[in-house]
Amino acid sequence: MPTLDVEHLSVTFGSGSQAVKAVEDVSFVLHPGETLAVVGESGSGKSVTALAIMRLLPQHSSSVGGAIVFDGKDLLRMRRGELREIRGNRIAMVYQDPMTALNPAMTVGAQLVETMRAHGVGTARDRRARAVELLTQVGLPDAPARVEAYPHQLSGGMRQRVMIAMALACGPDVILADEITTALDVTVQAQILELLARLSREHGASVIFITHNLAVVARIGDYVQVMYAGQIVERAATVELLGNPLVPYTLGLLASTPRLDEDRSDRLSTIPGEPPNPRQRPAGCRFASRCRSRHELCDTELPPLIQAPTAAEPHEVRCWGLMPGEGTGWLLDEEKEDAQ
């Protein structure tokens, strides 16, 4: 049984002409111990998906559709009390900016204890010991002393470790990590990625890792799901997706990312233009206006998410050019010669 089953999730902010469809018909399953990387640029809906799972979207200005099934129950239909039992306890979130997410007036130890107390984990004495243990586990140097430190006395990397320790405090089934390494330096980023992978292995927790950085995905995800303008456009196992990218957007993204191991080619290849305005998204494929392989059909009809016919493994794509059939599938013939 999957840990988390997201079905046809959609999120709309505002209403009428000002309505913004932040997430459209997003479905995925997360199995125990799995790490799913969600990749996308700003406005792709990746962070909103995470907030929807946590039920943290502002209630008065957003409407959420679909279902998010966790442990046999739909999170979207839960009452507040039930939700509190799950949030922070069985589904925990780690944020991008630990400085704003941590309480500046409490020591990190007190915050850890508070989290455990709120969810009734352990006795008062246990909690203190467990706080030190957690901080040790996440690799905070000198944890027994640092338990008394305030957030501002720690470096960015240490604060992110504390955030992860807080997420782990109640032994969650799912950890949502939203751009947690973006604000960190590369060497610290490497430390945190290793840590997250190890913890997921040891604790068996599933991880949803949200990032804009395809290169980071190569280190962390079992599966990758690429989002563009509120929709999933490509999904496969990490090795398959990065080794055999098919959808023009993913190809463009990879080609425009300068690589550390490649000498300077004369120019980076680019994706022309900018993502569509979320208030006036096109009727057809969201990427059509920037796509080099677009046909007329792309402007008018939205392609469905289907299994790519050329892939040997599970590999879903949303592109008319990859869909077999009459008037579609023009990318299937040329394979991906020009894109590579």
Place this chain on the structure above:
Amino acid sequence: MSSSTIETATSVPSAPRGTGSRSAVLRSIVRNPTAVFGAVVVLVIVLATVFAGPIAPFSPETINLNLAHSAPGHGHLLGTDPQGRDVFSRLLFAGRASLVIGIGAVLVSLVIGIPLGALAGFFGGWLDAIISRVTDVVLSFPIIVLAVVAGAVLGTGVWSLILLLGCILWTTICRLVRSIVITQREADYVMAARSLGASDLRIIVRHILPSTFGVIIVNAVFGVANVILIEASLSFLGLGVRPPTPSWGNMLTDAQSLGVLASQPWIWVPPAAIILLTIVSINFLGDGLQKALDPRLRNR
């Protein structure tokens, strides 16, 4: 997860920066009924006092003791005061004095407060220390005592009141401007202007001060209401505008007599009511402006 961490996440769609376009500001005011009410009332009062000459049926200073203490009627819309002057006409001309003092004193306070605040905030150091201490000293003077002293030195009247109140009230503006300038001083766009070779003067005038305008406008509007009230109290005590020139405050002086207060409400109710109406309307307008100029409040 403590509740504080959860709250921070809900504020993800952040508000846009800056005050936005003029049309957005205007639209926000028009949609706000109390602000529209305030604006209309203020406009009517301003027009009525500006055109007091043509509108007023009588001269405000012509004494006619035969008609003293007349109740409303007989061509005197709001009756007459103890000197037999037409209350309605006096009300209109008194508005002139009150509004001129209100606006004038605020302008004086802006002229002093903005540059001093900008200098203190931008340069900091000893300059800031001196300016801040001066504002502290000025703020700690009781206005009434100052008014008595100033009245003795400068003489009383509209212009000396404007000067006096302007010289006291600049401190609020100065502190406000200083605090905004301090936050903007280190902003990236100020650093950018500096890297272009812009002089300090240009950076202050062209880049930093415009960011204070929204707050200054709102404060100036509230300031006018505040000055009108102070003027009224000073004039009521005989420290402000001297008769025979009418002001809303000195029109109330007559209410110091118990007989007038008890049995001749037409003499003191109109100036009291118009002061109340003006202050409330200006505050409504100020609130509306504040909401309109702050994008975070605009769509509430």
Place this chain on the structure above:
Amino acid sequence: MTDRTALMDVRDLQVSYRVGQGRRLHAVDGVDLTVAEGEVLCIVGESGSGKSTIGKAVLGLIPASGGAIDFDGIDMTTLRGRALRRLRARMQMIFQDPYASLDPRMTVGEIIAEPLAIHSRGGSVHHRERLLTAMRDVGLMPALVDSYPHELSGGQRQRVGIARALILEPALVVADEPVAALDVSIQAQVVNLLQDLQRSRKLTLIVISHDLAVVRHLADRVAVMYSGRIVEYGDRESIYEHPAHPYTRALLSAAPIPDPAVERERERIVLEGEPPSPFARPDGCRFSSRCPLRAALGNPDICAHEDPRLTPVVERPDHTAACHFIESDRGEAARGRASVHHHPHDQGENRE
């Protein structure tokens, strides 16, 4: 490279701030740099390494507390007021956050033309022409001239910042993390634009970045900073292909590559700990407490007591590194051990 004229020559630059009561934060602590005319120098390092401080100090935006900065033969640290401002017409800056660095109350046209107004070059007709040319050069549609920054996308805003920096045709441009705040698909557009403009105008460019992949793409020469110092300095290829300093090696190994196959094969050095506090730095090598090479060598005393200077790397012209063990055979051998030792998957191949 070395025979080209130096446009900027920085010697023993020190920048420190007073923080709180009597404490001094030494952001930059003895840096020598030479930037030749028409070259792209990239300064890489992590937060707190002092790289951004150098960028602002060479433009005279923050005062140097020691050392000299020669720009075209003039020592900028001796200039004040008007003379310094006049010099700034020849050196410009591109900022990391294109939104924060544009005045929200000015239109695109006013922002880009502001340098012309400040340095009062030519009449307003001339201004208009220069403005439109500058906009075209960075790929901004002329129709945007009356827009406000909040109406633009991130990429467009950074183009405005670049147009503003280039409108006076400066000799030197400092770009502080010019693409870090942009979306991935927009980053490439801006990197290409910078590269095109640099080449067509023979600009001298100092790029400050934490992104090693972007740096490899843009740089002619690279300076790697750690804890207020340059620890490795030299030709781009030499540094990326043969990094000599253990910190540079760790940095390169930490940066991810979007290819799981390559990632699995790579040597990966995961550093422990944190850089030393900028208030109290150690006497010896600043990297010594975290250095995997030193650990592999059995913690030699010299690292803890003697501060290594930048010294030439053997057989590599124009490549220096600040490490006591870059040249010795012992160092080579130990480096091999160090990387195997820290490899997460045991059969890692050595890069040398």
